[in-house]
Amino acid sequence: xxxxxxxxxxxxxDLTIDLFTEHAAVRPVDGVSYxxxxxxxxxxxxxxxxxxxxxxxxxxxxxxxxxxxxxxGQIIFDGQDITKLSERQLRSIRGKSIGFIFxxxxxxxxxxxxxxxxxxETVELHLGLxxxxxxxxxxxxxxxxxMSDPESRLQQYPHExxxxxxxxxxxxxxxxxxxxxxxxxxxxxxxxxxxxxQILQLLKEIQSRLHMAIVLITHDMxxxxxxxxxxxxxxxxxxxxxxxxxxxxxxPWHPYTTGLIDAIPRAEDMPGSLFRGLPGAPPILGxxxxxxxxxxxxxxxxxxxxxxxxxxxxTPTPPVIAACPVVLGQWQEGGAP
Amino acid sequence: MLSLIFRRxxxxxxxxxxxxLLCFALVVSAPGNVAQLIAELRSPNATMEDVRxxxxxxxxxxPIIERYWDWLExxxxxxxxxxxxxxxxxxxxxxxxxxVTGTLIAxxxxxxxxxxxxxxxxxxxxxxxxxxxxxxxxxxxxxSTPSFFVGAMLIxxxxxxxxxxxxxGKAGPASWILPCLTISLLPSAVLSxxxxxxxxxxxxxxxxxxxxxxxxxxxxxxxRDALPNVIPTYINALGTQVGxxxxxxxxxxxxxxxxxxxxxxxxxxxxxxxxxxxxxxLLFIVFFITTNLIVDVGMLFSxxxxxxxxx
Amino acid sequence: xxILREILSYLAELPKLALFAVGVFIFLGALGPWxxxxxxxxxxxxxxxxxxxxxxxxxxxxxxxxxxSRLIVSARTSVVGMVLVLFIAxxxxxxxxxxxxxxxxxxxxxxxxxxxxxLAMPSLIVALAVxxxxxxxxxxxxxxxxxxxxxxSARISRAVAVNVMNRPHMESLRVLGANPFRIYxxxxxxxxxxxxxxxxxxxxxxxxxxxxxxxxLGLGIQxxxxxxxxxxxxxxxxxxxxxxxxxxxxxxxxxxxxGFNLLGExxxxxRVPTLLSxxxxxxxxxxxxxxxxx
Numbered sequence: 001x002x003x004x005x006x007x008x009x010x011x012x013x014d015l016t017i018d019l020f021t022e023h024a025a026v027r028p029v030d031g032v033s034y035x036x037x038x039x040x041x042x043x044x045x046x047x048x049x050x051x052x053x054x055x056x057x058x059x060x061x062x063x064x065x066x067x068x069x070x071x072x073g074q075i076i077f078d079g080q081d082i083t084k085l086s087e088r089q090l091r092s093i094r095g096k097s098i099g100f101i102f103x104x105x106x107x108x109x110x111x112x113x114x115x116x117x118x119x120x121e122t123v124e125l126h127l128g129l130x131x132x133x134x135x136x137x138x139x140x141x142x143x144x145x146x147m148s149d150p151e152s153r154l155q156q157y158p159h160e161x162x163x164x165x166x167x168x169x170x171x172x173x174x175x176x177x178x179x180x181x182x183x184x185x186x187x188x189x190x191x192x193x194x195x196x197x198q199i200l201q202l203l204k205e206i207q208s209r210l211h212m213a214i215v216l217i218t219h220d221m222x223x224x225x226x227x228x229x230x231x232x233x234x235x236x237x238x239x240x241x242x243x244x245x246x247x248x249x250x251x252p253w254h255p256y257t258t259g260l261i262d263a264i265p266r267a268e269d270m271p272g273s274l275f276r277g278l279p280g281a282p283p284i285l286g287x288x289x290x291x292x293x294x295x296x297x298x299x300x301x302x303x304x305x306x307x308x309x310x311x312x313x314x315t316p317t318p319p320v321i322a323a324c325p326v327v328l329g330q331w332q333e334g335g336a337p
Numbered sequence: 338m339l340s341l342i343f344r345r346x347x348x349x350x351x352x353x354x355x356x357x358l359l360c361f362a363l364v365v366s367a368p369g370n371v372a373q374l375i376a377e378l379r380s381p382n383a384t385m386e387d388v389r390x391x392x393x394x395x396x397x398x399x400p401i402i403e404r405y406w407d408w409l410e411x412x413x414x415x416x417x418x419x420x421x422x423x424x425x426x427x428x429x430x431x432x433x434x435x436x437v438t439g440t441l442i443a444x445x446x447x448x449x450x451x452x453x454x455x456x457x458x459x460x461x462x463x464x465x466x467x468x469x470x471x472x473x474x475x476x477x478x479x480x481s482t483p484s485f486f487v488g489a490m491l492i493x494x495x496x497x498x499x500x501x502x503x504x505x506g507k508a509g510p511a512s513w514i515l516p517c518l519t520i521s522l523l524p525s526a527v528l529s530x531x532x533x534x535x536x537x538x539x540x541x542x543x544x545x546x547x548x549x550x551x552x553x554x555x556x557x558x559x560x561r562d563a564l565p566n567v568i569p570t571y572i573n574a575l576g577t578q579v580g581x582x583x584x585x586x587x588x589x590x591x592x593x594x595x596x597x598x599x600x601x602x603x604x605x606x607x608x609x610x611x612x613x614x615x616x617x618x619l620l621f622i623v624f625f626i627t628t629n630l631i632v633d634v635g636m637l638f639s640x641x642x643x644x645x646x647x648x
Numbered sequence: 649x650x651i652l653r654e655i656l657s658y659l660a661e662l663p664k665l666a667l668f669a670v671g672v673f674i675f676l677g678a679l680g681p682w683x684x685x686x687x688x689x690x691x692x693x694x695x696x697x698x699x700x701x702x703x704x705x706x707x708x709x710x711x712x713x714x715x716x717s718r719l720i721v722s723a724r725t726s727v728v729g730m731v732l733v734l735f736i737a738x739x740x741x742x743x744x745x746x747x748x749x750x751x752x753x754x755x756x757x758x759x760x761x762x763x764x765x766x767l768a769m770p771s772l773i774v775a776l777a778v779x780x781x782x783x784x785x786x787x788x789x790x791x792x793x794x795x796x797x798x799x800x801s802a803r804i805s806r807a808v809a810v811n812v813m814n815r816p817h818m819e820s821l822r823v824l825g826a827n828p829f830r831i832y833x834x835x836x837x838x839x840x841x842x843x844x845x846x847x848x849x850x851x852x853x854x855x856x857x858x859x860x861x862x863x864x865l866g867l868g869i870q871x872x873x874x875x876x877x878x879x880x881x882x883x884x885x886x887x888x889x890x891x892x893x894x895x896x897x898x899x900x901x902x903x904x905x906x907g908f909n910l911l912g913e914x915x916x917x918x919r920v921p922t923l924l925s926x927x928x929x930x931x932x933x934x935x936x937x938x939x940x941x942x
Binding site for chain 2: 861909
């Protein structure tokens with residue numbers, strides 16, 4: 001336990017992921033590094049297709065049928081490199097030391113099975129409990145995630161619950177074996193706005209109780225502000241800015257981060273005022289590019305941005321780092337780099 | 338739930354009435370004078386007097402509605418009339434033969450159940466590997482090979498060449514093996530495809546990913562998560578295949594000299610024995626509609642969304 | 649030309665084996681009598697039941713007829729029967745189905761109830777019952793099978809017709825007061841025909857199989873016209889001495905049906921993600937190798 005300050009629970013070092021499908025080979029994650037300590041929440045922010053989901057799921061063997069994964073770099077989790085593990089070894093980590101929450105709780109729960117069984121089987125698998133022990137543990141879990149009347153919930157099917165309750169069930173499955181790390185992929189996106197806050201609050205409570213690390217994947221800067229302590233902003237498979245939430249949100253350096261923050265609707269906005277979105281669309285995934293992927297949408301882009309890959313640089317507000325040498329004064333228009 | 342069952346039941350009854358009407362109309366619309374046909378069958382030099390007597394005897398001179406009603410009323414009490422050709426009581430013959438066809442279909446169904454489950458799971462367990470290719474190929478062949486050809490080959494292999502099993506007749510379990518295998522071929526093939534495709538689809542769903550995230554392996558996910566979602570489709574297909582086996586019995590029974598309903602129906606068709614054709618047809622229709630109803634209700638029960646619907 | 653290219657590119661996506669089997673079947677069906685080395689009905693009792701030889705490649709049957717010639721000409725019998733049955737069944741089915749889909753209301757209700765009854769009965773049983781009433785004979789068989797097959801195409805064409813009629817431009821045509829006949833013949837019928845023809849491909853195998861089954865039962869094609877099912881039943885008493893005569897027509901029939909079933913499956917198959925083949929995987933890895941790790 002006292003090692004938590006010394007070595008982070010999860011260290012991702014220069015991770016590259018290539019996906020091969022029947023139609024194409026793509027590199028959705030390209031040279032990504034970050035770390036998360038126990039009790040800490042890292043938010044990974046980006047638009048859909050930025051590689052944030054692949055980054056977290058592919059190395060753990062969570063990819064749909066028909067996709068083959070090849071990784072480079074290291075993912076040190078709890079002292080071992082996950083990229084070197086076999087499928088069998090990964091299986092003993094999934095659900096036990098790492099829990100997962102998915103975006104859409106309706107499709108992520110099995111429609112043909114009772115809630116109780118879907119939770120209890122995880123408990124049985126990882127904690128080696130008998131059926132009756134598992135059931136009482138399931139009841140405990142349902143109470144922990146704030147479900148009323150847990151006994152009758154056990155017998156219900158997913159379609160009989162509301163979206164918020166289903167996500168609570170997903171959370172109880174994810175934390176059933178008290179994992180050290182929880183990976184939550186857009187846990188509130190599919191939910192009503194009022195329910196979103198409740199679920200985020202619940203995640204926070206559970207985190208402090210179990211002392212878990214959380215990796216929160218989201219596209220919503222509001223969610224980041226409400227829950228995370230660190231944030232990594234991803235664009236087209238690369239991290240463009242990274243640092244403590246209270247610093248990055250207040251003083252973003254990368255034009256993309258600035259755009260994301262500006263896109264949050266504010267209280268002082270007049271009703272009917274123009275929506276401030278980012279112009280353009282994120283690039284379609286392919287091979288790695290020798291350029292700043294954001295340059296077509298960027299107001300600051302100069303010639304160099306189109307033919308050199310911008311490195312992550314220290315900013316005037318350490319420990320924040322950002323991949324925009326233009327804003328940080330390293331690259332100038334016309335001048336030699 | 339109850340109202341759903343009730344609706345299905347009502348549809349089935351409407352279907353049954355329509356089908357029985359059609360079945361009756363088919364025979365009434367037969368070209369030529371039925372009474373004359375029978376008279377000629379009984380004695381080559383029949384007179385008009387004979388024909389009229391037969392008409393009287395069979396009630397053929399009554400109005401059509403009345404004839405339909407008589408026929409239906411008789412069918413309810415198991416009285417299907419007598420065979421034109423042999424004069425046998427059709428109802429009694431049906432009763433005697435129903436067990437034979439029952440054995441065939443029950444045996445074939447059991448084989449199909451086991452084979453299709455094994456094949457379907459083997460394919461889904463190792464997708465893209467040799468068990469998958471093998472079971473897929475077997476299913477394609479099984480669905481395409483005519484049952485009379487397979488039956489003939491089985492007879493040649495196990496009865497003629499090896500001499501292990503009797504080539505025809507129905508005397509004890511050993512003689513059941515070849516006919517049941519033959520008739521199970523098509524349902525085995527179709528059902529294993531149903532399981533294979535159903536499991537594959539279920540494994541591509543997000544809940545299968547959830548199960549992977551829980552730490553379960555492919556086999557556990559197939560059984561715990563994919564299988565319950567395939568069952569409704571499987572029950573539906575099973576119902577259709579039971580119907581297909583009734584059709585199969587028309588070919589398989591004569592091939593193995595089993596005297597069941599399929600054989601009886603075929604005889605009726607071959608000798609244009611209308612009472613017999615009509616009786617078998619009605620029996621088949623009742624059987625198909627009942628199977629459909631059972632399948633519908635079974636599907637209602639196997640799908641929690643429908644089973645637990647309020648009202 | 650464009651249409652031809654479209655058809656060719658469509659065919660290229662279908663399984664080769666299926667196209668080959670169906671191609672051979674239809675080719676023999678069209679040209680069989682000119683390809684067959686002998687007249688399939690010439691008897692030569694002196695050379696009955698001979699095994700394969702240079703003279704008779706596949707041997708002879710119990711009447712001394714050349715087996716290869718009979719197998720080839722059988723394809724013709726089968727193809728002609730299949731086309732006739734499907735043509736009649738589709739004509740009736742599409743007419744009933746489109747009328748139901750166009751008129752809706754009680755017309756549709758009545759027509760579809762009749763279709764339901766037809767669908768509740770397996771095709772072969774309907775066909776047999778009709779033959780039982782009409783008696784055996786070539787045209788009786790064709791008629792009986794068409795009667796058994798029309799409800800399926802009726803249901804499909806109704807579904808397509810309803811779909812077409814619900815499209816916005818059909819609605820505007822109707823509101824603008826276009827001639828109903830024009831709507832029916834220019835818009836509804838062509839779209840429906842396309843969909844139903846695809847369905848017919850998938851069903852052609854079942855029709856071919858049923859013709860053979862009826863002939864096997866002695867209720868379809870009558871001797872001496874060569875037909876696989878009937879050849880098989882003819883040879884059944886000889887199973888012990890000359891299994892070749894049973895196996896050959898059985899294999900020919902199975903081959904044709906496999907072709908049609910594969911074709912139908914490929915056409916109807918919903919695309920489900922499949923595993924990468926090892927060759928594709930190698931190719932993708934090679935692509936990734938070209939990317940510099942930067």
